[in-house]
Amino acid sequence: MKVTINDVAKLAGVSMKTVSRVINKEPSVRKKTHDIVMAAVKELNYQPNLAARNLAGSSAFAIGLVYDNPNAYYVIDMQNGVLSRCRQEGYELVIHPCSYADSQMRDELKTMIQRSRIAGLVLTPPLSEQQDIIDELDSMNMHYVRILSGRGSSNDDDSCIYVNDYAASYEITAHLIGLGHKNIAFICGDEEHKSTSERLAGYQKALSDNGISQRDEFIYRGEYSFESGVNGAKELLKDNNALAVTAVMGGNDEIAAGALFAARLMNIAIPSELAITGFEDSPFSKQTWPKLTTAHQENDVISEHAARLLFSKTRGARNQDKDITRIFTPTLVVRDSSAAQS
Structure with missing residues (x-):
């Protein structure tokens, strides 16, 4: 037989209105009363009917x-x-x-x-x-x-x-610089997302702090997609890597996975000839080969x-x-x- 709010009220020795106030988390209920009611709820395994609650009163659940x-x-x-x-x-x-x-x-x-x-x-x-x-x-x-x-x-x-995309992007860039990379390219996500400008700013600040000149031709304005990573990498690495790019940072893992795919098509070895990093630590980062260095975002x-x-x-x-x-x-x-x- 289904447990009702009346059963909870009887066991707790309070009114049904008090049980309702506790379940709805109203701030005026005393802690002692709250604990008694919740103990009864637990003992009876009472499950409120959310649809009925929404229909019955003015509160939204x-x-x-x-x-x-x-x-x-x-x-x-x-x-x-x-x-x-x-x-x-x-x-x-x-x-x-x-x-x-x-x-x-x-x-x-x-x-x-x-x-x-x-x-x-x-x-x-x-x-x-x-x-x-x-x-x-x-x-x-x-x-x-x-x-x-x-x-x-x-x-x-x-x-x-x-x-804080800015700090995470700074850390990825600093990681690449620490590995000896100076010609680091960046494939951006959608311009409308603030994460794009924040991640780009973190990359630029890390370059500046390490005395590395920023080059506009190393920045590809794309979108958060695998295809954008493919197109961006092809543009940055064309003509036998005329820009001498040694590392590519993807604005997210999808972009990085696309860049890795394009590099493979161009017979560029990863990571010995080109380092690639992503952002967010989505399943994309673990489904590529090699797996992507990235920033874990919970x-x-x-x-x-x-x-x-x-x-x-x-x-x-x-x-x-x-x-x-x-x-x-x-x-x-x-x-x-x-x-x-x-």
């Missing part, structure tokens, strides 16, 4: 994840991170893919929010970087958390989780902390989560695709 990213691995990791937190909180997750370039994006988002009755949104790049969308959400008094490429500071918006952990921050915001100042990481820096993972210049 779902949050939304909004994204526009062609990388399926990135999207799945982001979904898993947010979903893991939703399960702990007793919330559902509404997943909403969209196109940041769509002129009707704001109206689409507004309609989704109204139909789904969500408590808040987690926004991923590049949607999280669009001020018109943020303005629209503010006008609706909608809670949101943005995942952004950036370095963060003490004065930053408390609705942001930052990924997208599931990043999105889980974004969801924690969102839930913290929806509960107000009295129930803040003190253990949220606001700035994540991807870490260097050295594999076989990078080696000392021969």
Whole structure:
């Protein structure tokens, strides 16, 4: 027989309204009462009916994840991170893919929010970087958390989780320089993504700090795709490597995998003749041969902390989560695709 909220109330010796307040994580419940009710919930293995909760009251028991990213691995990791937190909180997750370039994006988002009755949104790049969308959400008094490429500071918006692409790119470049490489090329991702400019800036700063001149012809403006890596590498390495490039940094692992494929077609040995690195440590980095040196980016952990921050915001100042990481820096993972210049 299915356990009901009335069964929990009887076992805990409280009213059904009190059980509801505890389950809905209302901040005014005393800790002693909270613990008694949760002990009863655990003993009876009570599972709230989320659909009924949404229909019964004014509170929303779902949050939304909004994204526009062609990388399926990135999207799945982001979904898993947010979903893991939703399960702990007793919330559902509404997943909403969209196109940041769509002129009707704001109206689409507004309609989704109204139909789904969500408590808040987690926004991923590049949607999280669009001020018109943020303005629209503010006008609706909608809670949101943005995942952004950036370095963060003490004065930053408390609705942001930052990924320090700049520092990670600097570290990859310094790794290549330490191996003796000076002619290091960079294949960029989409110009609209802030991660592109941050990763490029980290690369340029590392060159400058090590006294290596920056050369415009070493930078290929592409997009976050395998094909862009292929085309970029062909351009940078054409005419028997006239530019004398000895290392190529891909803006992400897909780009790097494409660059490695192109180098193979041109009979360039990796890593003895050309070092190649990626970014993000997606499965692409482990599916190539040799496996890619890259920067490990914990997208599931990043999105889980974004969801924690969102839930913290929806509960107000009295129930803040003190253990949220606001700035994540991807870490260097050295594999076989990078080696000392021969």
